Amino acid sequence: MRVAIAGAGSVGRSIANELLQNGHEVLLIDRDPRAVRADTVPEAEWLLADACEMSSLDEASLNRCNVVVAATGDDKANLVISLIAKTEYAVPRTVARVNNPKNEWMFDEAWGVDVAVSTPRLMTALVEEAVSVGDIVRIMTFQQSGSDLVELTLPADSPIVGTRVGDVPWPADTALVAILRGGRPIPPSPDDPLEGGDELLFVAVSEAAPALEDLLAPGVSGRA
DSSP states (O other): OEEEEEOOSHHHHHHHHHHHHTTOEEEEEESOGGGOOTTTSTTSEEEESOTTSHHHHHHTTGGGOSEEEEOOSOHHHHHHHHHHHHHHSOOSEEEEEESSGGGGGGOSGGGTOSEEEEHHHHHHHHHHHHHOSSSOEEEEEETTTTEEEEEEEOOTTOTTTTOBGGGSOOOTTEEEEEEEETTEEEOOOTTOBOOTTOEEEEEEEGGGHHHHHHHHSTTGGGOO
């Protein structure tokens, strides 16, 4: 897979190193000469250019990329890069960094963003996940489908503790994708019984969150 990363700061370089270790081709683009530090990611291709300009993206052969990651520290630039990549170069997948949570609402399909990654939101979700039992924690949103990746830690007194996964009346448009138990992920099967303390990961539409909470943890946090 060929990936272009716009923004060669610490975030962009970290993403590049991870992708290279996983066997992918990576092109790092940045308009600031001080950010072009090829010695820090020597296996990547580097391009000194403004990723918001069509001529730069032509030079980068963006049409050959499978994924474009807009990882600059400027939300406006990340939106423009995503939109151009999607509409002008037909890049199959775009991932955009959200620097200011107030701008998150703009990072959607209208701006060519397939996946928006908000570092402040992710950190908040991780904090909430660590301390919340019985409440839905939204980890991220998949813009194309309008679905969320959410987590809920099952209380010990949940009415579905001991129930098999296949016997639970899950809300519509909700998929249980993993059970985290004892420090390891478990792919759920219909015969797996649920246990108190299980961390349940779902992909679900936003509207399903209240029904999930009522099903799994009724009465938590003042809910009826």
